[in-house]
Amino acid sequence: PGIYRIDVARGTLAEVVGAPLGEADDVAVAPDGTLAWTALLSGEVRVRRPDGRVATLASGLPLVNPVHFDRQGRLFVGQIGQPDTLLELDPAGTRGPRTIGSGLGGVNAFTDDGQGGLYVPLAEKGAVARVDAASGALQVIATGLGQPVAVKRDSRGQLATIDWHVGAVIRIDPASGATRTLATVAPPLDNLAIGPDDTIYVSRPSDNGIVAIDPS
Numbered sequence: 001p002g003i004y005r006i007d008v009a010r011g012t013l014a015e016v017v018g019a020p021l022g023e024a025d026d027v028a029v030a031p032d033g034t035l036a037w038t039a040l041l042s043g044e045v046r047v048r049r050p051d052g053r054v055a056t057l058a059s060g061l062p063l064v065n066p067v068h069f070d071r072q073g074r075l076f077v078g079q080i081g082q083p084d085t086l087l088e089l090d091p092a093g094t095r096g097p098r099t100i101g102s103g104l105g106g107v108n109a110f111t112d113d114g115q116g117g118l119y120v121p122l123a124e125k126g127a128v129a130r131v132d133a134a135s136g137a138l139q140v141i142a143t144g145l146g147q148p149v150a151v152k153r154d155s156r157g158q159l160a161t162i163d164w165h166v167g168a169v170i171r172i173d174p175a176s177g178a179t180r181t182l183a184t185v186a187p188p189l190d191n192l193a194i195g196p197d198d199t200i201y202v203s204r205p206s207d208n209g210i211v212a213i214d215p216s
Helices: none
Strands: 003-007 012-017 026-029 035-039 044-048 054-058 064-069 075-079 085-089 098-102 117-122 127-132 138-142 148-153 159-163 168-172 179-184 191-194 200-204 209-213
Touching (some): 012 035, 044 064, 117 148, 148 191, 159 191
Parallel strands (some): 026 064
Antiparallel strands (some): 003 012, 035 044, 064 075, 075 085, 117 127, 127 138, 148 159, 159 168, 168 179, 200 209
């Protein structure tokens, strides 16, 4: 296992962190360039500092999967399955994890709203919700989404989510909860990222591939 940088224009790969330290299920980049990733099988969150140093930031977190930095550099991770938990970690590693909420309903790859909240997919409920990062209060935004396993936010504040089973790529207006299917990709779908031009990149674990989608 390893972490690679993909040139989306050429489709080429460059190794960033090799095995075994590069065991990763999800990755995130901080504003200062710190790279964080979740080693799901090892139950660890690891980081590579801007100077190249690699360290274990947190351990003893079974099934730790999604990871996200917000623009202020706050670091959040989630544990799938049980205990189905959202946590905030200290990027410096001096303080222990803080639990935001547990038993949420199938949390997976998530993003922030820029205002102290997190947008999370709830795969067990077929929904996307906002979780207050301070209190853990949960507000469902949209339902009827099949089995959503990831949600990300574009430059206009609109959300995109994916249905693991059906392969639908769905746009969500977080203000109204209105949804619209943008595309259907051969399932299963695992995660997504949104580029600076709002291109949506969807990962397909069945063929180890990535599909680019023009949201317009």
